[in-house]
Amino acid sequence: MTELAIDVTGLTKNYGGRAVVDHIDLKVGVGRICGFLGPNGSGKTTTIRMLCGLLTPDAGTGQCLGLDIIGQARAIKRQVGYMTQKFGLYEDLSIRENLDFVARLFELPKRRAAVDLALERLGLTARQQQLAGTLSGGWKQRLALAACLIHAPRLLLLDEPTAGVDPKARRDFWDQIHELASQGITVLVSTHYMDEAARCHELVCIAYGTILARGTETEIIEASQLKVWAIEGPGAQALLAPLKEQPGVLSVAAFGNAVHVAGLDGALVEQALAPLRAQTALHITAAPANLEDVFISLIARAQDNFSAAGVLHGVDA
Secondary structure (H helix, E strand, C coil): CCCCCEEEEEEEEEEEEEEEEEEEEEECCCCCEEEECCCCCCCCCHHHHCCCCCCCCCCEEEEEEEEECCCHHHHHHHCCCEECCCCCCCCCCCCHEEEEEEHHCCCCCCCHHHHHHHHHHHHCCCCCCEHHHCCHHHHHHHHHHHHHHHCCCCCEEEEEECCCHHHHHHHHHHHHHHHHHEEEEEEEEEECCCHHCCCCEEEEECCEEEEEEEEEEHHHHHHHEEEEEEEEECCCHHHHHHCCCCCCEEEEECCCCCCEEEEEHHHHHHHHHHHHHHCCCEEEEEECCHHHHHHHHHHCHHHHHHHCCCCCCCCCC
């Protein structure tokens, strides 16, 4: 059996009497990249904060890096690198000064050597005297990752780490993540991007604090049993809103010049498409489901546990 870096059961966190994270079970093997795929407010950040000891669960048990998530939370923090959604280092300090500050926080015995290694590892040596506030989004991302790695963590928790960076920086970042995983570092990364989710070893789809699906990209698509049709031709985009209201249709989304219509009951979806087949300018064909089709359809079926209460102010779930 693969050694587990994360093994938790029934993880729960409540705010205002409602579960932001609702009895989540999560297992991630050592050296694996697990993608946490979910919309804003789905409970991704809250789960990550409980795993690294920043939040105490209201319920649930388990281990992170072989340590109890409640009784040994302090020890877990020293072995985890946590990269937040927002750049959290000092913009009026240089790259080297920021890394030196983090090394001091972890009380590293060979601080200068640790900083030098972090600079070299992320390609920051030539820019080490540059102020963090003058860096582009991609270089800030590199600095944040260097700060996460300076104390040689065994687990990386990355909370939407590529928000606001360009495509090349995103690709470079993911190359670095795979290199770290090959060295035995476990990675749990939350993302909104389907192309990033596809680069993970395994995925956990989450919404409203509940896990909707888990497995590899292929396993999740196959298990969904989703039926998809592609509509192409003049006026296809205008069909988005009307088709969403049809019985049996779980999701309707534009993909380039085509519109994907998806549902579990093929007969009902065919019934919704029947009037459109008379329009000779439209081309309607069965299509393979992709991860985005499946994810949107899962969200459409999920129950919003905050719908009755509206927006929960003051909580970043």
